[in-house]
Amino acid sequence: MRLPVATAPALRMLRARSLWLALAGWTLLAVAAALSARSSDAQLGASHVLLGVFGRVVLPLMTYAIVGAAIGPRSLRASVAPLVAFGASPIAAGTGVIAVAAIASAACGAALAATVAAIAHGPGDPARAFDAAASAYAAGFGGAAYAALFALGAAFGRRGGGRAAFLFADALLGAQTGAAALLVPRGHLRNLLGGAPPMNLPEPASAVALALLAIAFTALALRRVRR
């Protein structure tokens, strides 16, 4: 174990049976929606599924499950406490947990988004390969930002109950196109997937915003862990 601050949360995540069940469930839902769009010969099948079921439901909740498995049913601070007791710095241990969750969320989100785009591809969508790559890039950024947001949420409450509050806040604020949508991943993800942009931001700006949000949420979560 050369990098125990990352290995421990990675093993915790990989050995959580509930995570594999959740991943299977959300994958089935996304693929079923894609197959449904494909069978109905929708003109913009991929866009419809990516902006609908995938972007609104699957990616946030899949990331929620991944972060929950990486942190466990406790606060972020309590989650890193065992490693801190062995001499790890709280910042390093917290960074390890968030990095593992963000990488896993980005990878799973990107893979599933590409799959959905390929399956649900309609005549009005961009070229299949390009659409799959663009969707993967958007979901990768979105997954990482969501992971950082939920990790910050897990820094609140004895059992990390802030995660649920932040999920709700993202759904509420991100559904709009005003300034409030700039503060959460949902609006920017929708923009990257071809939907309505928050405050008319161009797509590259939303990509930068997602990266900045991920960094800011991580920094705030680490600040909570260090206290």
Add this chain to the structure above:
Amino acid sequence: MITFQGVTSARGPLVAGAMDSEWGPGAHAILSAAPEGGRTLLALASGALRPRRGAVHVLGGSPTDAQVRKRVAHVTADVALPDRLRVDEVLSAAASLRGDPPTEAAARLSAWGLETLARRSVASLSRGEAKAVAVAEAFTSSRVRVVLLEEPFVTLDAEATARLAAAIRAKAGEGGAVLFSTGSLRDACAFGEDIAVLGRTGSLQRLAPGAPPFALGAVTPLAALPPTGSPHESPSRLRLALVTANPRDAESLAGHLVREPDVAGLAYSAALPAQTVVLHVEGNDLVALANAAARAAVASRVDLLQLHVEARDAAEGG
């Protein structure tokens, strides 16, 4: 090795008064009147809790310094090990974090008779087993110089207790420091080279040097019964639970206690679970009470393996 300079904390008994104290190499007991007292003190020493005022120095630096942190082991009363890992993976992670040379986990555990736990998952461990693993990690690390133990003997069986006692002596003998908190005067006397009593208001007083050590002895019958009744309204209280088949043991202990000038009140009850007599000893000074209890226990020659002592402040009940 561990220095507190004018330390107050945002929680626990150290809210009220600033603490100044110092512990060097050796085995040091903190007899805490309030359960959270020892927990707070050890958390401050480990860096898990930051002082609101004052400074804590461990091994010449702040307990939050990276190099200090690796050489301090803190075993809490409710140990939390990284879940979903196996015990050998936990020890491997700990060795990597502390900078210990890689050693087979089974070899480290075997010194504590725990080698059968090496392949078990942390989730499958009982509370006592998890604590034993954490204690084994602390004492088998070549890097750890300061060991902080919260109620270390509570969930350990007799064999593990004997091993821990030997490990504490060994660590102290090789120049390390072991600081443990306990509510048990018996444990404090048996395993600490010195004892400090942490009061409800954060005052820390060292027990008088040369306080009589506990020793096993035969029962001396005492004919006279001690006075009984309700506990008085005194600020400090010791609760002594004596598990014995012979009621004369309690009579003997109580007889010696009532002769102690620092004991202001005494009440006892035998109506608890069979063969258990509980004595509530009250006075104005917890340190003086602890000394009095130690003297009475030795004088009455009760079997100290049957005596369980807890310090309490009367204001908190108990």
